[in-house]
Amino acid sequence: MIPSAAVTTVLLAALQLIVFVLFAPFLTATIRLTKARLQSRRGPGLLQPYRDLAKWWGKLPLESNASGPVARYAPPVVLGAILTAALLVPEATSRAPLLGWGDLLVVVGLFATARFVLALSALDAGGAFGGMGSSRDVAISALAEPGLVLALAGAALAAGSSDLGIISAFGIKQGIGLLGPAHLLAAAAFAIVIVAETGHHPVDNPDTHLELTMIHEGMLIEASGRSLATLVFASELKLVVLAAVFSAAFFPFGGATEIAPGPIALGLLLGLGKMLIVGQGLALLDASIAKARIMTLPDLLGLASLLAIAGLGIQVLLP
Amino acid sequence: MTVTPDSGVVGVLLPIFWLAAVVALLLAAAVAFAPRLRPLSPILSTAGSALALALGCVLIASGASLSGSAFHVLALSTVAFHYDGLSGVFLVAFGLSSAAASLSIVGEQARSRPEEAAYPLFLASIVFVLGASTAFSFLLAWESMALLSAFLIVGLRPTRAVVSATNLYLAMTQVATAAILAGFAILAARSGGQLDFASWHIAAPGLGPISRNIALALLCIGFATKAGAMPFHVWLPRAHPVAPSHVSAVMSGAMIKTGIYGLVRLVVDVVGGCPDWLALTILGIGVVSAVMGVLYALMQHDIKRLLAFHSIENIGIILIGLGSALLLQAHGATELAALALTAALFHSINHAVFKSLLFLGAGAVVRATGLHDLNHLGGLGRKMPATMLAFGVGAAAISGLPPLNGFASEWLTFQGLFGAAGTAGIEPLARFAAALAIGGLALTTALAVACFVKATGVTFLGLPRTAAASNASETTRPAVVAMSLLAVTCLGLGLAAGPVSSALRAVARVAFHDGPPLVTVAAVSAEPQSSNVAIYAALSVGLLLAAAIGIIAIASWARARARVRRVDTWTCGIAPKPAFQYTATSYAKPIRLFFRRILVAEREVSVEYHPGTSFPSSVRYRSEITLLFEERVLKPAHRLSLRAANVARKLQGGAIQLYIAYMVLAVLVLLWWAR
Numbered sequence A: 001m002i003p004s005a006a007v008t009t010v011l012l013a014a015l016q017l018i019v020f021v022l023f024a025p026f027l028t029a030t031i032r033l034t035k036a037r038l039q040s041r042r043g044p045g046l047l048q049p050y051r052d053l054a055k056w057w058g059k060l061p062l063e064s065n066a067s068g069p070v071a072r073y074a075p076p077v078v079l080g081a082i083l084t085a086a087l088l089v090p091e092a093t094s095r096a097p098l099l100g101w102g103d104l105l106v107v108v109g110l111f112a113t114a115r116f117v118l119a120l121s122a123l124d125a126g127g128a129f130g131g132m133g134s135s136r137d138v139a140i141s142a143l144a145e146p147g148l149v150l151a152l153a154g155a156a157l158a159a160g161s162s163d164l165g166i167i168s169a170f171g172i173k174q175g176i177g178l179l180g181p182a183h184l185l186a187a188a189a190f191a192i193v194i195v196a197e198t199g200h201h202p203v204d205n206p207d208t209h210l211e212l213t214m215i216h217e218g219m220l221i222e223a224s225g226r227s228l229a230t231l232v233f234a235s236e237l238k239l240v241v242l243a244a245v246f247s248a249a250f251f252p253f254g255g256a257t258e259i260a261p262g263p264i265a266l267g268l269l270l271g272l273g274k275m276l277i278v279g280q281g282l283a284l285l286d287a288s289i290a291k292a293r294i295m296t297l298p299d300l301l302g303l304a305s306l307l308a309i310a311g312l313g314i315q316v317l318l319p
Numbered sequence B: 001m002t003v004t005p006d007s008g009v010v011g012v013l014l015p016i017f018w019l020a021a022v023v024a025l026l027l028a029a030a031v032a033f034a035p036r037l038r039p040l041s042p043i044l045s046t047a048g049s050a051l052a053l054a055l056g057c058v059l060i061a062s063g064a065s066l067s068g069s070a071f072h073v074l075a076l077s078t079v080a081f082h083y084d085g086l087s088g089v090f091l092v093a094f095g096l097s098s099a100a101a102s103l104s105i106v107g108e109q110a111r112s113r114p115e116e117a118a119y120p121l122f123l124a125s126i127v128f129v130l131g132a133s134t135a136f137s138f139l140l141a142w143e144s145m146a147l148l149s150a151f152l153i154v155g156l157r158p159t160r161a162v163v164s165a166t167n168l169y170l171a172m173t174q175v176a177t178a179a180i181l182a183g184f185a186i187l188a189a190r191s192g193g194q195l196d197f198a199s200w201h202i203a204a205p206g207l208g209p210i211s212r213n214i215a216l217a218l219l220c221i222g223f224a225t226k227a228g229a230m231p232f233h234v235w236l237p238r239a240h241p242v243a244p245s246h247v248s249a250v251m252s253g254a255m256i257k258t259g260i261y262g263l264v265r266l267v268v269d270v271v272g273g274c275p276d277w278l279a280l281t282i283l284g285i286g287v288v289s290a291v292m293g294v295l296y297a298l299m300q301h302d303i304k305r306l307l308a309f310h311s312i313e314n315i316g317i318i319l320i321g322l323g324s325a326l327l328l329q330a331h332g333a334t335e336l337a338a339l340a341l342t343a344a345l346f347h348s349i350n351h352a353v354f355k356s357l358l359f360l361g362a363g364a365v366v367r368a369t370g371l372h373d374l375n376h377l378g379g380l381g382r383k384m385p386a387t388m389l390a391f392g393v394g395a396a397a398i399s400g401l402p403p404l405n406g407f408a409s410e411w412l413t414f415q416g417l418f419g420a421a422g423t424a425g426i427e428p429l430a431r432f433a434a435a436l437a438i439g440g441l442a443l444t445t446a447l448a449v450a451c452f453v454k455a456t457g458v459t460f461l462g463l464p465r466t467a468a469a470s471n472a473s474e475t476t477r478p479a480v481v482a483m484s485l486l487a488v489t490c491l492g493l494g495l496a497a498g499p500v501s502s503a504l505r506a507v508a509r510v511a512f513h514d515g516p517p518l519v520t521v522a523a524v525s526a527e528p529q530s531s532n533v534a535i536y537a538a539l540s541v542g543l544l545l546a547a548a549i550g551i552i553a554i555a556s557w558a559r560a561r562a563r564v565r566r567v568d569t570w571t572c573g574i575a576p577k578p579a580f581q582y583t584a585t586s587y588a589k590p591i592r593l594f595f596r597r598i599l600v601a602e603r604e605v606s607v608e609y610h611p612g613t614s615f616p617s618s619v620r621y622r623s624e625i626t627l628l629f630e631e632r633v634l635k636p637a638h639r640l641s642l643r644a645a646n647v648a649r650k651l652q653g654g655a656i657q658l659y660i661a662y663m664v665l666a667v668l669v670l671l672w673w674a675r
Helices: A005-038 A048-058 A069-086 A104-122 A128-159 A164-178 A181-198 A225-250 A261-288 A294-317 B008-031 B040-062 B085-104 B113-131 B135-154 B160-190 B197-206 B209-227 B236-242 B245-255 B257-270 B276-298 B303-330 B334-369 B385-398 B405-422 B428-460 B477-495 B497-511 B538-557 B589-594 B628-649 B656-673
Strands: A062-064 B002-004 B065-070 B079-083 B524-529 B532-536 B565-567 B601-609 B616-625
Touching: A005 A048, A005 A069, A005 A225, A005 A261, A048 A225, A062 A069, A069 A104, A069 A225, A069 B538, A104 A128, A104 A164, A104 A225, A104 B385, A104 B405, A104 B428, A104 B538, A128 A164, A128 A181, A128 A225, A128 A294, A128 B405, A128 B428, A128 B589, A164 A225, A181 A225, A181 A261, A181 A294, A225 A261, A225 B538, A294 B428, A294 B589, B002 B008, B008 B040, B008 B065, B008 B113, B040 B065, B040 B085, B040 B113, B040 B497, B079 B085, B079 B113, B079 B135, B085 B113, B085 B245, B085 B257, B085 B334, B085 B477, B085 B497, B113 B135, B113 B245, B113 B257, B135 B160, B135 B245, B160 B197, B160 B209, B160 B236, B160 B257, B197 B257, B209 B257, B209 B276, B209 B303, B236 B245, B236 B303, B245 B257, B245 B303, B245 B334, B257 B303, B257 B334, B257 B497, B276 B303, B276 B428, B276 B589, B303 B334, B303 B405, B303 B428, B334 B385, B334 B405, B334 B477, B334 B497, B385 B405, B385 B428, B385 B477, B405 B428, B405 B477, B405 B497, B405 B532, B477 B497, B477 B538, B497 B538
Parallel strands: A062 B565
Antiparallel strands: B002 B065, B065 B079, B524 B532, B601 B616
């Protein structure tokens, strides 16, 4: 029996939502664990991020005297935007759960919505650290954005559409032949962008609690209770979504091309595996190189844009 | 007046709306001089603008056109108008912007009666520009618009800075008109002396390549100057900030769009496209305007100057859409060309909405505090919650965030670029240029996010930085209503992006003379290649986003709300002070340093000491960003022209014999010429 389109959409969306939500803290946990082991520490258990979220969710919230509705209602908007983006990215199958709702630009746009609201809310309390984190975060994202969009544009031009499902299906059909020089350059550019967007070394230190060095954490400094839980979870989920975009656009191999339980299960496992690999790469970076000075970041992120441009150049000028 | 096709209700509505709009605006000007009726003027302006908006909507939706003529003085100089869908798009942009701007000043008095009367006349002149169908009537309306807007900027009792800004504006607008006039002259000469656009369109295929290129280049220079595109933008960041806020709103929302309208009308509709080099030049001007506009905007701390630079940015985005449309059109990709032009038209409307909203918000802030400088504001959200909410929506919309309207039109612009980069018929280098423009547009939107987090956050959030900021109060009720209506329009146009963009696409196809419009679809869609479709289902995404936000907000705050402990902001254990906050200048500093090759800062520190000691009594610090184009190109050119003028002055010897010699010489040359 072939299920109707609407039922398929709802089932796939529910599946993806549940898997992403449950998996996001786990991915962060694996990164922390690997990083700790590489630094010869025991590190927290794999359930620690879940315990942290539960703890914050139950705590009495503290609000700054200076802050108002923006800080209070920003966390739901941030998480809402990233959850919406999560459903527009193909994961287990080569189609996004919400087929025909939005393409890669909508995903990028929803990330921008989350960033705008979070950066704005960081200014609400009128402290120095919120402004510092906010100012740095928007500046770094501005540098990362061209690399992000240009890398995805390379994949989109190859597939002939900016729809992530079509890009993913195109990649699966091409098989290993997909991995030409233009494609690999774009993938490298996107990998650099993931590092910048998720706040790992050498761009940001996810574990720092020294105010002057914080970028993403600096924006959360006034958040507490459920707001903190929501924002931390949103950033964990963002990593999952970005990793999913990465694999859908550049390494979609193994994704199910038909809607049937067997291929979907296989595609799901492979997809989660790819995310773990991305996570391990980030952990390796965190453990092996130091955080760079903020003024050297244009070189790194400019490199991402240049790689993406080189990829596009090969694709367009030397077909 | 005639309506084609003359069908039922539309045939009646169009002339009525047009007449009523014009009469309302002229009445608004007249009542400014009547002592008792003077308060009616803004109300009549609002009504006239709303009628123009209705006229535009009907023109777009029906595909009909309204034309008429008057004053048949000789056969040549006919005053004639012809409103079609393309006029309709810009009438909608104009109507939304000026209706809100006029509404915001209800209950207030302008600085003087002549200014009060000039404002509705200025609005009327824009309505005339958008419908003029002959060279004479177009230039008449165009010049009235320029002069009236200049008068509105300068007012009756101007300061020296305002006079200098206005002079620059007048000079540049005259250069623009001269270029347009020259372009018109070529088109008229090549169509047997006819002065109406329709004859030019018929004669356009017969234009030789040289006259075609020259005419198009002249028209582009003229209209790009009015639009404020770089490098013809110099007047804009000076003129907009010094005008009253409602005038800035209309100038930025509607008047600079007449430059875009002129480009689309003449280049796309009348001449029927342009060669690759010009399409790529427009694309390049678009990218440079967008990126440089937003970078300079980030460096501003005067709220209105910041918004003025953002107008340059958004004109850039519109030109990116137009440039890719022209490039695609030149290579026969008509569907994609219509899509890219749709992006440009949609963004023109969207920019009119959110930029007017932001200018009105800035006006409310200036009114409440008397301050333009972001670095002296802060914490206004507590005192002006409605203004903050509306300004925030406008800021999010101009930053291109889904589900608001700015994102929808930027999405279409991106799709146009994807189409241009992926169309096989276009030369590889041009496709590569389109691909690079994708990166430029991405950089622009990300920098816009940074800029509007800064503008909104530093103004409305945190602690007030001065006494004036802490004593602010909410602005007038009409202004709040006007801003709220615009904010709702931002959301509405964003959610209705599907139907709106299909309607605009029909207009774009007509402008390209492409035959019957497509059937309308519910979602915004693009066809990069015929079989593959990219879709942005704005309404669905918006509703899903709203549902997600709602559920999380209820879960977070429904029961926990009552139990919140209030504490001081963490500032390492000392009492928070407003001075601890990031200012507008410090907020943008990382970006200034990242782009330090382009954003060269000019700083001045002066310290005064207590006499005889080394203790400073006062320290002054001033920092300005050098505007590279002005410093490196315009100022040297200005000096050169002054020197040339000095040389030329020697011709004016003052002796009567000399002038007689000139005359004789001129007569001799003419005789030789006509021999």
